[in-house]
Amino acid sequence: MTVEDSRYEAVSSRDARFDGVFFFAVATTGIYCRPSCPAITPKRGNVSFYATAAAAQAAGFRACRRCRPDAVPGSADWNARADVVGRAMRLIGDGVVDREGVAGLATRLGYSARQVQRQLNAEVGAGPIALARAQRGHTARVLLQTTSMQAADIAFASGFASVRQFNETIREIYAATPTQLRAARPARDARSGPVGGAAGVPLRLAYRGAYAAGQVFDFLAARAVRGVEEVVGAPGARTYRRTLRLPHGSGIAEVSERTGGGSRSGGQWLDCRLHLGDLRDLTTATQRVRRLFDLDADPYAVAERLGADTELAPLVARVPGLRSPGTPDPDEFAVRALLGEAAAPRPPSGADALVTRYGTPLAAPDGALTHLFPRPADLIAADVPGLDGLCRALTDGALHLDPGADRDATERALAALPGVGAMTASFIRMRGLGDPDVLPGGAAGEDAWRPWRSYAAHYRWWAQA
Template identity: 50%
Template sequence: MIDDEDRCYRAVSAKDARFDGVFYTAVTSTGIYCRPSCPARTPKRENVRFYATAAAAHDAGFRACRRCRPDAAPGSPEWDIRTDTVGRAMRLIRDGVVERDGVAGLAARLGYTTRHVHRMLLDGVGAGPLAIARSNRAHHARILLETTDVPVTDVAFAAGFASVRQFNDTLRTVYDATPSTLRQKARHRTSKPAADRVAGRISLRLAVRAPFAYEPLLSFLALRAVPGLETVEGGTYARTLRLPYGFGVVALTPAHDHVRCELELSDLRDTMTAVARCRSLLDLDADPVAIDDALAADPLLRDAVAAAPGLRVPGHVDGYELAIRAVVGQQVSVAGARTTLARIVHAHGTPIEQQAHPLAEAYALERVFPEPDVLSSVDATTLGMPRSRAATVLAVADAVAVGKIDIGPSADRASLRDQLLELRGIGPWTADYVLMRAARDPDVLLATDLVIRRRLDALVPRSATDDPTARWSPWRSYAAMHLWALPATTERQS
């Protein structure tokens, strides 16, 4: 995108919100960087610089615009799409790996030296891993300061800073303002009194790219909700979370232009990670306009896309959990898989303290999904499923527990698929389903799925000689969601 600066400037001139978060616009005459849709007067072309990340703009000496607040834009969809090392690194940084394990931990996850990772990120996005992580922390801090009443000191640690001094220094550098100033200006701008705060709860508004078809997303999650672990009630999806520093509970209430997110965490240091995983769960950083335009260009999907513009692919908050659920769901109904999973969670999941998490009590959430090492050591005969499938469940849990398989943001998708297929009892459907939802691969059709196969048979003319699904690449995961959503009575085209 940045290679075509003329296209970037056209987007800025049109104030096209579709590019918010995809790139950032810096103005040399003011020293400010903005989102492309900033309502300020369009700067002269010779005064504009374009950056792939906010961190690159920071490193170049620019400060964030106080009018358009580029930190509030949705994340770039490019990092979920890219399968290269830079894309994997950006997903890991977004998940908080640098805050937990440092740059050395990030490099170890990627299998390169710290120097090489720094060089790749600098070449690819214009900033090194520390600068990107610092920019992410600053952005999270500003959102917490402006949209919540969390004490300033708690905001520092919730955003991932190691100290309050580092927090204050970074915000002065990035925003030319103190934390207290940012909060006061936000309250003055909204003219709203501070809301009553529930102890231990953080309430946020998660940015979304429109259009956003959230009703099918909630229906998909509701159909598969495991009692005691998750639920969908009154337009809100709630579930327990297993996070690096402890447990948590989240309640997500989607709307057309944002998602209301309420978090209760055992440790505030998990805030950034929890938000990133919730965004992945609801696919909030997708580019729905580009996806819909590509799929609607094919007459086979045109009506389906028109019926559900902005349809998303449900992700997951824990790749390991999703893989176990996929195995349990093999060759059984969705309701049957949900019943079996509920028994597993009740028997082996970690109880969550409802007194410390009022959201858990409000939504009848009792346990966190079993840890990999716990599940891998249980008696297969107690899982309530055929012995061969139970053995596969234990094998997946053991592979994750010992680090043989990484089903997370750093996963190399091609390698992950091969590793899954090497496990006895996992076939192409299960491996592809994990890639689609846990590894966020946008180009998985699930062609072996029975329902999708029937929909394709009904849509594709008998005389067709080519593969129509090739035209849907690289958005075949979204095409699969549209095919799943089609009515069962779809008639074959002549």
């Protein structure tokens, strides 16, 4: 079978494993869908396939209103790939094009804007502007269908340069005006009142396959830093809360342990609520929370590879969908790793003390959340052994820990800093840079676990806990 034949089989069987991996469009209806869409079973001759929603939109197709293809998990390929396309996709997801333009994206990648455009078009069927535009459209739909904000405010919060650009994009993607899109929102998404108060922005963060929520929440709770993070509630119904330092301001994220959905084609998700000082940070905050909870992982591929290993097979069977948590702030995690979080089940008291002394206080405490974690620049003058070299490198730009960082080069640069050993550098690569293929310390036979060695590490840690 060809790749397209295999994809058509997935569409015919409405296989949710491939949601976000590719999209299909139907010539007779003019719409594009996720593979699990329950609305139609199109004839093979009418179907075309696309690597991204942006590529389908560029080909003239609008998003299906039933299956909401813009709300699927991201492809695990973008996190696994170390090449310029994978790095670019991670940076675009973080909102770099909206903040810095294509030139800023290219500079971060170390390529010319033309090279980036060419490689993205060849690999994913759309350039950086089209990819960012599709992301802005999704953000706008979320705000239209979950808030009572004025359309003009939504346009700028979503990253559009003008209301006209916003209106045109919504019509092209959804074949509806913003008013019509708001009126068509499902009853469960209806909200009253403006955003920014206690209500925040409610989101459903989609994932694929099994999700070991209990183990993820245990992992985060055991490492929560006082004032920045907290986990409240009883196991099975906990809520993880943390402060976020974002490009335009600060925010607080709340994520529920309870999972939603679960039907074959209905999707699965974690409920999240974002409280943002500036709604322009919505896309960035959403992507950073997704990285923290590893929601774009492919648990099917992980289980297939690790489940074939004698040591790991029983663990994979006992805990399907174990994830490799990342971080919403790589600079923060690097500092915490140097203080011992990487090796300890609970953070050392030094992390709490740093937050109290050097963190940025919130305008008003929110539960146990009182501060943003201190920036590297705030810590340069701190008398903490081992932090000065790292914080100076992050502050002066000699070291970048953004989603598009070259992971090999960054790990080498980290290990060369005073006070940063090889083990700590590998932990920062795993969680700070979201690399799914890191095994700190190594192990016999580890090559058989590639490219999912980070998940192998988590299974081994879980078994030893």
